[in-house]
Amino acid sequence: MPPTFGQQLITLLPNLRRFALSLTRSAPAADDLVQITCEKALVNQASFTEGTRLDAWLFRIMRNAWIDQLRKNKTAGVSVDVDALTDITGDDGRTQTENTLMLKATRAAIAELPDDQRDVLVLVCIEELTYQEASDVLDVPIGTVMSRLARARKKLASVLGINPGQ
Amino acid sequence: MTEKFSDNTLMAYADGELSAPERAKIEQALEGDATLASRLAAFSSTRQAASDAFKPLLDTPVPDTLKSSIEDMVARHEGASKPDPAPAEHDNVVAIASRPRFMGARLDLALAASIALVVGAAVGYLVSTSQTAAPPAGLMTADLSDPALVVALRTVPSGEERALEDVGRFRAIASFRDETEELCREFELDKADASTVVSVACQSAGQWQVRFTVVAGSANDGYAPASSLDALDAYLSAIGAGDPLSPDAEKTALQQLR
Numbered sequence: 478m479p480p481t482f483g484q485q486l487i488t489l490l491p492n493l494r495r496f497a498l499s500l501t502r503s504a505p506a507a508d509d510l511v512q513i514t515c516e517k518a519l520v521n522q523a524s525f526t527e528g529t530r531l532d533a534w535l536f537r538i539m540r541n542a543w544i545d546q547l548r549k550n551k552t553a554g555v556s557v558d559v560d561a562l563t564d565i566t567g568d569d570g571r572t573q574t575e576n577t578l579m580l581k582a583t584r585a586a587i588a589e590l591p592d593d594q595r596d597v598l599v600l601v602c603i604e605e606l607t608y609q610e611a612s613d614v615l616d617v618p619i620g621t622v623m624s625r626l627a628r629a630r631k632k633l634a635s636v637l638g639i640n641p642g643q
Numbered sequence: 644m645t646e647k648f649s650d651n652t653l654m655a656y657a658d659g660e661l662s663a664p665e666r667a668k669i670e671q672a673l674e675g676d677a678t679l680a681s682r683l684a685a686f687s688s689t690r691q692a693a694s695d696a697f698k699p700l701l702d703t704p705v706p707d708t709l710k711s712s713i714e715d716m717v718a719r720h721e722g723a724s725k726p727d728p729a730p731a732e733h734d735n736v737v738a739i740a741s742r743p744r745f746m747g748a749r750l751d752l753a754l755a756a757s758i759a760l761v762v763g764a765a766v767g768y769l770v771s772t773s774q775t776a777a778p779p780a781g782l783m784t785a786d787l788s789d790p791a792l793v794v795a796l797r798t799v800p801s802g803e804e805r806a807l808e809d810v811g812r813f814r815a816i817a818s819f820r821d822e823t824e825e826l827c828r829e830f831e832l833d834k835a836d837a838s839t840v841v842s843v844a845c846q847s848a849g850q851w852q853v854r855f856t857v858v859a860g861s862a863n864d865g866y867a868p869a870s871s872l873d874a875l876d877a878y879l880s881a882i883g884a885g886d887p888l889s890p891d892a893e894k895t896a897l898q899q900l901r
Contacts, residue, residue: 484717602658627654
């Protein structure tokens with residue numbers, strides 16, 4: 478028996494949390510956002526197109542829900558903790574190797590990107606969506622996806638000391 | 644030589660977005676062109692670095708509270724025939740089985756959103772047993788003549804939803820006070836015809852009055868799209884909407900209405 482919609486949703490929870498964390502940069506807010514997203518997804522599952530990526534569909538719901546929250550909260554002021562994204566993972570108490578430091582530096586650099594660049598970087602390079610899928614999630618043309626993605630990559634490369642063309 | 648490949652083309656190559664013939668052209672040019680190889684490496688290594696950096700997040704266990712809450716949610720939706728386990732005071736909440744939604748080509752919602760701006764008493768519809776006026780046909784999209792909606796406005800905390808019989812799915816979004824200190828509530832309504840409306844209703848002389856309504860169209864994933872809400876933003880600034888009330892402040896304000 479193929480997994481039900483709900484089972485697939487539960488399987489994707491780690492991915493949903495990861496994207497939520499990148500959007501909210503706050504663990505409690507990320508978990509709230511995952512809940513809201515799952516609720517909306519379950520209510521509207523009939524509108525999911527079979528044969529397309531469920532995670533991309535969920536990311537779209539999630540991002541729109543987040544924008545909605547920002548809109549409602551903007552006068553109240555949303556507190557964003559840049560450290561939430563960098564601290565949440567990878568710190569398992571062992572001696573920090575050069576590698577874990579590199580991972581941390583990369584997460585920090587990604588956390589510092591402008592929101593629209595970070596969204597597209599996370600969707601394409603981390604969640605492995607195609608440009609077309611990212612364009613559908615974000616409701617922007619593919620050209621915009623590519624230009625944001627290129628800007629994000631260049632910034633990341635320069636922070637991490639990867640110098641193109643040398 | 645390397646200039647014939649733009650950054651975007653190299654990036655698309657690194658991201659696996661190019662067709663086989665396009666890939667072959669780049670692979671041919673890469674041979675013996677260290678500069679091109681280095682430009683390409685900047686894109687492939689940033690992809691790899693980002694992916695590596697976020698991989699541990701997938702291995703971070705999902706908190707039990709979150710996981711069990713989603714599992715309950717799934718069970719509620721997938722077992723639509725089972726009795727609703729919600730407590731008595733929530734007996735108007737029903738697990739909504741998936742319903743047919745508009746499945747046609749995705750509309751450009753920003754353009755398709757038909758916006759009905761309902762300002763004040765001009766077209767606003769005062770709800771009262773004694774002074775009920777006929778709603779302007781076709782304009783009143785959040786019809787306050789329905790008692791269930793009036794009750795929902797008074798009782799549903801922001802962030803929660805209720806299924807209202809004969810009305811649709813009601814979602815309380817936020818409560819705030821306008822510049823005259825009247826209590827206002829923003830809410831969304833998924834109507835039976837699969838359209839979603841976003842409305843603002845305010846208290847005036849002890850009655851709820853719809854002040855603003857955007858018909859957000861039929862989003863194919865069932866919520867008002869951010870792009871169609873610009874008009875709402877403009878409206879909220881125009882009426883001097885204050886900060887959203889905290890859950891406690893909202894509770895107090897709603898209780899005072901009773």
